[in-house]
Amino acid sequence: MFVELFDAIFGCRHSRYSFPVTVRGAARRTKAASLTGTYVACLDCGREFPYDWQEMKVVTSPERHRARVVSLAAKRAA
Numbered sequence: 001m002f003v004e005l006f007d008a009i010f011g012c013r014h015s016r017y018s019f020p021v022t023v024r025g026a027a028r029r030t031k032a033a034s035l036t037g038t039y040v041a042c043l044d045c046g047r048e049f050p051y052d053w054q055e056m057k058v059v060t061s062p063e064r065h066r067a068r069v070v071s072l073a074a075k076r077a078a
């Protein structure tokens, strides 16, 4: 109850994530997974975020990670 109220006022801080899930091929349908092929879900609000296995980091802001995302995409295309 308090957490939901907090999220409603301040927005979710996304502090707890599920274990990273890697999807392949046709299963790669969510926007989050399409970026790196792996995503995590916020356990509080359910939002999905791309996850970078190499950096062991959640990509919360694609703009800030644009260079990294471009290199990942290039690697996958090769």
Ligand SMILES: [Zn+2]
Residues within 6 Å of the ligand: 012, 013, 014, 015, 042, 043, 044, 045, 046, 047
């Ligand atoms: Zn969240």
